[in-house]
Amino acid sequence: MGLLEKIFASTWGVHPQDYKRPAADLAARAMPTPERLFVPLAQHLGAPALPTVLVGQKVKKGERLADPQGAVSAAIHAPTSGTVSAIGEIAAPHPSGLPVLAVTIDADGADEWCELAPCDDPFALDPDEIGRRVAQAGVVGMGGAAFPSALKLSSSKKAGVNTLVINGGECEPYLSCDDRLMRDEAAAIVDGVRVMLHATGAKRALVGIEDNKPEAIAAMTLAAAPFGDVTVRAVPARYPMGSERQLVLTLTGREIPAGRLPADAGVVVHNVGTARAVSEAIRYGRPLVERLLTVNGGAACAPGNVLAPVGALVEDVLAFAGGLKGEPARLVMGGPMMGMALPHARVPVVKGTSGILALSAAEAVEHEREPCIRCATCVRACPMGLLPLEMARHIESDDLKGAVDIGLKDCIACGCCSYVCPAHVPLVQLFAFAKGSLAAEDRAKQRLEATRKLAQAKNERMAAEAREKAEAAARRKAERAAAKAKAEAEAAAANAEAA
Amino acid sequence: MSRLAYRAERTFAAPHAHGDGSVGQTMFLVQLALTPATLFGFWLYGWPAFFLWTTTLVSALVFEFFCLRLMGRKAPGRALADGSALLSGWLLAMTLPPWSPWWVGCLGAFIAIVVGKQVFGGLGQNVFNPAMVARVALLISFPLQLTAWVTPLPLVGAGAPGFVDGLYIFLGQTPLPDAMTSASLLGFAKTELARGAELSQAFAAVGAPQVSWLGVRAGSLGESSALLIALGGAFLLGVGIIRWHAPVGVLAGTLIPALIAHALAPERFLDAHTHLFSGALLLGAFFIATDYVTTPATAAGRLAFGLGVGLVTWVIRSLGGYPEGVAFAVLLMNGITPLIDRCTRPRILGRTRGGEAIAAVGKEA
Numbered sequence A: 001m002g003l004l005e006k007i008f009a010s011t012w013g014v015h016p017q018d019y020k021r022p023a024a025d026l027a028a029r030a031m032p033t034p035e036r037l038f039v040p041l042a043q044h045l046g047a048p049a050l051p052t053v054l055v056g057q058k059v060k061k062g063e064r065l066a067d068p069q070g071a072v073s074a075a076i077h078a079p080t081s082g083t084v085s086a087i088g089e090i091a092a093p094h095p096s097g098l099p100v101l102a103v104t105i106d107a108d109g110a111d112e113w114c115e116l117a118p119c120d121d122p123f124a125l126d127p128d129e130i131g132r133r134v135a136q137a138g139v140v141g142m143g144g145a146a147f148p149s150a151l152k153l154s155s156s157k158k159a160g161v162n163t164l165v166i167n168g169g170e171c172e173p174y175l176s177c178d179d180r181l182m183r184d185e186a187a188a189i190v191d192g193v194r195v196m197l198h199a200t201g202a203k204r205a206l207v208g209i210e211d212n213k214p215e216a217i218a219a220m221t222l223a224a225a226p227f228g229d230v231t232v233r234a235v236p237a238r239y240p241m242g243s244e245r246q247l248v249l250t251l252t253g254r255e256i257p258a259g260r261l262p263a264d265a266g267v268v269v270h271n272v273g274t275a276r277a278v279s280e281a282i283r284y285g286r287p288l289v290e291r292l293l294t295v296n297g298g299a300a301c302a303p304g305n306v307l308a309p310v311g312a313l314v315e316d317v318l319a320f321a322g323g324l325k326g327e328p329a330r331l332v333m334g335g336p337m338m339g340m341a342l343p344h345a346r347v348p349v350v351k352g353t354s355g356i357l358a359l360s361a362a363e364a365v366e367h368e369r370e371p372c373i374r375c376a377t378c379v380r381a382c383p384m385g386l387l388p389l390e391m392a393r394h395i396e397s398d399d400l401k402g403a404v405d406i407g408l409k410d411c412i413a414c415g416c417c418s419y420v421c422p423a424h425v426p427l428v429q430l431f432a433f434a435k436g437s438l439a440a441e442d443r444a445k446q447r448l449e450a451t452r453k454l455a456q457a458k459n460e461r462m463a464a465e466a467r468e469k470a471e472a473a474a475r476r477k478a479e480r481a482a483a484k485a486k487a488e489a490e491a492a493a494a495n496a497e498a499a
Numbered sequence B: 001m002s003r004l005a006y007r008a009e010r011t012f013a014a015p016h017a018h019g020d021g022s023v024g025q026t027m028f029l030v031q032l033a034l035t036p037a038t039l040f041g042f043w044l045y046g047w048p049a050f051f052l053w054t055t056t057l058v059s060a061l062v063f064e065f066f067c068l069r070l071m072g073r074k075a076p077g078r079a080l081a082d083g084s085a086l087l088s089g090w091l092l093a094m095t096l097p098p099w100s101p102w103w104v105g106c107l108g109a110f111i112a113i114v115v116g117k118q119v120f121g122g123l124g125q126n127v128f129n130p131a132m133v134a135r136v137a138l139l140i141s142f143p144l145q146l147t148a149w150v151t152p153l154p155l156v157g158a159g160a161p162g163f164v165d166g167l168y169i170f171l172g173q174t175p176l177p178d179a180m181t182s183a184s185l186l187g188f189a190k191t192e193l194a195r196g197a198e199l200s201q202a203f204a205a206v207g208a209p210q211v212s213w214l215g216v217r218a219g220s221l222g223e224s225s226a227l228l229i230a231l232g233g234a235f236l237l238g239v240g241i242i243r244w245h246a247p248v249g250v251l252a253g254t255l256i257p258a259l260i261a262h263a264l265a266p267e268r269f270l271d272a273h274t275h276l277f278s279g280a281l282l283l284g285a286f287f288i289a290t291d292y293v294t295t296p297a298t299a300a301g302r303l304a305f306g307l308g309v310g311l312v313t314w315v316i317r318s319l320g321g322y323p324e325g326v327a328f329a330v331l332l333m334n335g336i337t338p339l340i341d342r343c344t345r346p347r348i349l350g351r352t353r354g355g356e357a358i359a360a361v362g363k364e365a
């Protein structure tokens, strides 16, 4: 870093009030299985899974409900034992509330596991076998993005990564499920980390935990102490520290090139929850069918962490966690910075659900927008070094290209800019909109290109046909002419003979 | 289990939380920072100064209100509450000779709000600092009134105009008594230099330049008390409304050349101390060069902007035709702000300054 960069050292990120305690300090509560579970087939990045069960079929807990489909996908398992009562559309955990396919299971109350394939010594397994078992267990990234973990393991091995970064940042306010998990299950997490080291071939693992979680840091340090290749490091509490690029930079000093993956810098990032899921999958053969999530927010009566089965409805989780103080002003799945507002409470918990927030009117205030005063607070907050105010100006004057030219595609949608803007300009919202239009444009362009290609092919075909026809006609003509000439010659010869 | 009746009435986009800041709060804090210096100015220059200040601020609000109405903004009253017009008026009032007649404040406010701001499209759109636009326009149009400084006559002191006399001065009915008009220090130095006198001789004739932190001297409200202006600046730095880049730039831009020039030719150039404590340098450094709207958006850009303002100020003060140059310097630098902004874009993470993706490192480690 040059002197200039030091003087102007970026103070990226924001320090929102975190509201993590007291929820983080309370023991986690396991939620009893509700009578009915709605297990979506698309809980991960990529293609939805393909159902392998039939309506009316009895399933045990952990039994496969759907197979991965396509290159990027993940398997889905039954979160409890019972009967498949429907396979159909339900409201998705998405602001639009558009329907998604889900397998509905009527629980039989026994919560009986199917036969599992445990493994006593994961380190004796071939790394590829670990990837296979993780895929079989349907493990996906539990930090929110829900990328299929097995794919990440195998591609890391191929790319030859040397460092495994474990994300215990949990920088989103309100959330404390990772904190709780690290305090309660440190040994299992460290075990998962070591299994992932084995699977990826990375030499060392760095666990980054924000310094506002001293208990988690202590527990994890203790659990990692016997293993030289796993190091726990405190990182400054600052949103979005848990974002891949920022965490990798902070822990390893490596900057991931724009438009590339961490693997290009020799790093792969997994969340602590994922590490634990990997350990469960390999040691006990247990697929990912439940998760710890945080119930919090001003409208929640008893904030805390809940172990909930995948497929449980948000309203059931909220009811179990102590109910709400009246009607919430907003229901959010995930954290307040990047989470999504739910259309209603009848959507299911999925593998990537880190929290359910019932925000009170005081928390979800909507501010009237004022003109941008160019205060540049957003510039200072942006962890990517972008100029949110300029990008917004371009977008609002319909100049998407101008916005792209100054970095729109590098925006990680962390929302810091919107969070700090004193004029309440909906910055990240504008960027999301612009990225959406760009994607639509791209699709349209691709369609156009495809149509153009088709038309071209058709034209070529028709031209070829016409050419062939013309050639055939010419051939026929020539043949006719030749025949005529021959006949004439013959006739002439006959005449000559006659004469 | 219980049904939760909740239904979102529409989609809400993240983030679902917001920091505390607001435009109104920002403007309010700046006004708060100006208050001590302003009150001190009232005490120093008496009732006329108070009347002028009030008139300028009220005019600014009135003009803003009518502009907003004219442009069909809904609830123009609410938009007034952001405090930006009030602040522009206030800053202008800080730079006027405190005993100017009422129309100077009124006209100044008109120029600042209508010509300097609303014509460009209102808050956030103006290229030039409204207060400085007004100040310069007034100075060029009414050089006499705009250089009629008065010796401070503390409100309570003998000879200070009372409420009624003050009103007369304010209404422009009483010509300023000769005994009370006085050149500002910079003006005095400029005149003397123009006559070909050497500074040391000139000062020897009238006594050493009276510059001090407290600043009981001829000048505008915002020029008198360096201490209180700097205090206000420190407050704004402390609460994070402004950052150090622009003020440090301005001060360095003026003081460094001043130090060098004075060391080389003390008879031609004022010393750094005088530069610092006279005129609007501190006001400019802390309150004008830190204006968000009309200055660059990056830290590096703001430092560059400040240096430019400081340097141009020194050049005008030392070599130009006007004794004071802060306002001109600010306007000049406002003009090249887009250029500075373009040259000081931050580096995007994962890209070089030129915008290319950086080379991957770390795979070999």
Ligand code: SF4
Residues within 6 Å of the ligand: A371, A372, A373, A374, A375, A376, A377, A378, A379, A388, A389, A417, A420, A421, A422, A423, A424, A425, A427
């Ligand atoms: S934070 Fe808001 S008001 Fe400030 S520059 Fe950015 S967009 Fe403009």
Ligand code: SF4
Residues within 6 Å of the ligand: A381, A382, A383, A384, A385, A386, A388, A410, A411, A412, A413, A414, A415, A416, A417, A418, A427, A428, A431
């Ligand atoms: S949302 Fe995008 S522009 Fe805004 S702070 Fe985050 S990365 Fe920067």
